[in-house]
Amino acid sequence: MAGSTVDGLVSGLSTSSLISQLMQVERVPQTQLQSKVTTQQKIQSAYQGINTKLASLKTAADDMLKTTSWQIGKATSSSSTVTATTVAGTVPGSVTFDVTGVAKAQVSTAKYASATDPALAGGATKVGISIGGAAAVDVNVTTNTPQGVAEAINGAGLNVRASVLTTDQGTVLQLSSTKTGEANGFTITGLAGGAPTDITPAEDAVIEVGDPTAGGYTVTSSSNAITGVLTGTTINVTKLENNVTVTVDADNGAVADKMKAFVDAANSVMTEISTQTSYTAKAKQPLTGNSTVRQISQTMLGQIGTGQSGYGSFSQFGVELDRYGKLTFDREQFLKAYADDPTKVMNAVMAEDPTVQITTAPDGTKIPKSKMTAVMGLAERISIAANNSTTNITNAIKGSESLVTDLNKRIDAWDLRLENREAALRKQFSNLEVSLGKLNQQSTWLAGQISSLPTPSSNG
Secondary structure, three states: OOOOOOOOOOOOOOHHHHHHHHHHHHOHHHHHHHHHHHHHHHHHHHHHHHHHHHHHHHHHHHHHOOHHHHOOEEEEEOOOOEEEEEOOOOOOEEEEEEEEEOOEOOEEEEEEOOOOOOOEOOOOOEEEEEEOOOOOEEEEOOOOOHHHHHHHHHOOOOOEEEEEEEEOOEEEEEEEEOOOOHHHOEEEEOEOOOOOEEEEOOEOEEEEEOOHHHOOEEEEEOOOEEEOOOOOEEEEEOOOEEEEEEEEEEOHHHHHHHHHHHHHHHHHHHHHHHHHHOEOOOOEOOOOOOHHHHHHHHHHHHHHHOOEOOOEOHHHHOEEEOOOOOEEEOHHHHHHHHHHOHHHHHHHHOOOOHHHOOOEOOOOOEOOHHHOOOOOOHHHHHHHHHHHHHHHHHHHHHHHHHHHHHHHHHHHHHHHHHHHHHHHHHHHHHHHHHHHHHHHHHHHHHHHHHHHOOOOOOOO
């Protein structure tokens, strides 16, 4: 804005106050534009809140479209030293075995009389490290002491770590593999005194199922996490033990949890839309009366309320609409329906388009092609609806952003217009003061002239 103006010295007017009041009137159009920007920003924020909920809903719906989400196992072990974990896609089963080997990481040591003793053999300046029988890697050593060797090995970026210990037996250079298993065992050459001593040899974990000489088999692993015995299950061993049984059963409760998460995500979208479109006498939300978001609610409710051709109402597996337009989930009803006919429930929830065919039931058996239809399941309907809704809202956000950009340009233009207007007003008032000053001067001169005129004689 233009510089300050000294209040009227001649007129006695509060010029600054008058200009300020006049400028408030002049700024009304710009203030209205700024208000529109604020409104659009609130609308964008509301849209983004709904989009976030829609993204979560699509993720939950897509999760229900994965066959592995319906194949969840719960593992138990007869031993406290053996545990088992499962992942999506687990196939139920049981196996009894002996733990005949536990995976270990190699630890080797080389002893020296003191920490300053030469650690390298002869005039050597490097050590060779071979891991798993591979070609040795030469590691240069700049300081010929146990600590110098340790620092060089640690700086080489290999799967061998070194440390120097002060013990009752003198200085010890300890070398340890960072990984368990025979394949990660190592050899080191070039040290004074020859090869270090293996105090813990590298070993694999081994389980033995039955008698390997009579139809049984062994499974070897470089780590204590053994996979492949039961599909989707990892068996974790910690000590040698015989006659351990690991059992994996279908975890229908975990499937129900996923279904509930799907229903909760759908309700979260409905709640967010309701919040952003609500209207009361005291408050109007940013998206009140917005047709785009109203259509989202109607679409979602329609996908759920119509049920599925050939199956019927989704209430059969515990999902239905209440009188408030929200989804309810009856866990017990779902578990019962799923236990009675898992394939039927899967088909009602998952996509049944031939391009997304379900090929296996939770127990691993194949689903006959005759059970395939071209009808989409609930989860795919909702996934598609959520995706389309996100696209519509994203386009609406872009439209709002474009409008805000235009409004801000107009606001910036008003800044220059107002600055010029204020400068003009200041000049006007300044000119007024000058004119009044001149008039005062003329008035004073006239008064002087008049007072200098001779007084008429009374005797005339």
